[in-house]
Amino acid sequence: MxxxxxxxxxxxxxxxxxxxxLLKEAKLLGINVSRSAEAGIAEAVKLYKQKKWLQDNASALESSNAYVEANGLPLARHRHF
Structure with a gap:
């Protein structure tokens, strides 16, 4: 499978x-319009979800970044690179 x-x-x-x-040109080129539309919609949904997640978690990300700026990375002493 x-x-x-x-x-x-x-x-x-x-x-x-x-x-x-655009539809006429796509058909002349042999493009599957339904699958192409679906791919475009799937990408739009993905981008929307990413943007929404960033908005919903903005305060947590800001807090984490502020902590790292003030205190450095946790366990940084164990990094060898």
Whole structure:
């Protein structure tokens, strides 16, 4: 079994409004518009989640960075590089 087969999900038909010239060009080039749209949406979701995580954890990250600035890295004396 391939990794892609293990992660397949149920597909749902969806209507999208796309630039007609772009769609025409994609079809001429043999681009799978559905898969390309899905890849773009997946990337947008990933970026949104990353941004949201950074926003949700901003205070913890600031606190950790402040600690390191004031006290140095914990266990830094054990680093040999």
């Amino acid at each position: 391939h990794a892609s087969e293990a992660t397949k999900s149920i597909r749902k038909p969806t209507n999208l409004s796309l630039d007609s010239e």
